[in-house]
Amino acid sequence: MALGEGHQRFIQTMMVRGIVNEQDAKTLHRHCCEVHREHYVSDKLEEFIQVINSKLEPMNMRIRTRSSEDDGTQYFALVNTANTELTRMSSDYADNELELFRRTLDLIMTSDSSTASSTDILNSADSLQTRKLTKSAAECLLKRLVFDDWLVEKRGDYSLSTRCVMEMEPYIRTMYDEEQVKVCSVCHCLAFKCQICANPLCTVKIHYPCAVKYFKKKPIQKCPGCSELWPNKVRECRQSGSQRHR
Ligand SMILES: [Zn+2]
Numbered sequence: 139m140a141l142g143e144g145h146q147r148f149i150q151t152m153m154v155r156g157i158v159n160e161q162d163a164k165t166l167h168r169h170c171c172e173v174h175r176e177h178y179v180s181d182k183l184e185e186f187i188q189v190i191n192s193k194l195e196p197m198n199m200r201i202r203t204r205s206s207e208d209d210g211t212q213y214f215a216l217v218n219t220a221n222t223e224l225t226r227m228s229s230d231y232a233d234n235e236l237e238l239f240r241r242t243l244d245l246i247m248t249s250d251s252s253t254a255s256s257t258d259i260l261n262s263a264d265s266l267q268t269r270k271l272t273k274s275a276a277e278c279l280l281k282r283l284v285f286d287d288w289l290v291e292k293r294g295d296y297s298l299s300t301r302c303v304m305e306m307e308p309y310i311r312t313m314y315d316e317e318q319v320k321v322c323s324v325c326h327c328l329a330f331k332c333q334i335c336a337n338p339l340c341t342v343k344i345h346y347p348c349a350v351k352y353f354k355k356k357p358i359q360k361c362p363g364c365s366e367l368w369p370n371k372v373r374e375c376r377q378s379g380s381q382r383h384r
């Protein structure tokens with residue numbers, strides 16, 4: 139199927155915005171069809187995006203969907219599927235800035251909580267191989283990475299934003315060992331903020347919103363891997379519905 143003008147407008151908007159939540163994607167879908175007087179069916183967003191993806195795939199691009207790890211809100215992002223390097227960032231950041239971002243990613247990937255403290259990040263700014271960054275330059279860089287929506291900061295701890303995870307998934311899966319790459323046992327996406335089975339022989343991890351969905355109809359909460367009682371509290375998370383995708 140050929141791309142209509144509505145599809146093209148949708149792609150252009152996604153190129154500018156990078157990531158939108160489900161509500162905004164639905165509004166954009168409607169807007170694109172109406173502006174170009176194309177047939178619009180409100181519950182056909184998925185098909186609309188499939189048509190777009192069939193044309194983008196030969197160019198190694200794709201509109202990918204993913205739920206936020208905090209509240210399960212669905213997001214849509216335009217990503218580079220062949221992204222085994224930090225290509226998307228390389229035009230905006232200098233070599234030593236990218237090196238510090240990689241160090242931050244290393245800290246996040248090797249931490250149980252999938253976060254990196256500002257102290258640890260700033261300490262590694264001293265020993266960069268490309269060119270070392272001063273403490274204040276590194277602090278500015280962290281602010282920029284948050285502003286550009288690659289990192290999220292909470293009380294001095296940094297984690298990856300939803301957009302970053304969507305964009306960096308091929309890179310992360312290429313660069314890190316299987317034991318370091320945590321995957322949710324329910325949705326099979328990368329898992330950073332998640333619940334972990336207490337059985338030391340079991341590797342099951344589940345996102346908080348996925349745990350809510352998975353255990354909802356189960357009379358007893360048992361691990362889907364080892365069948366031991368699930369040790370974590372499973373609570374409904376409130377959807378923020380906000381524009382920011384944290
Ligand atoms: Zn999940």
Ligand SMILES: [Zn+2]
Binds near residue numbers: 335363365
């Ligand atoms: Zn288990």
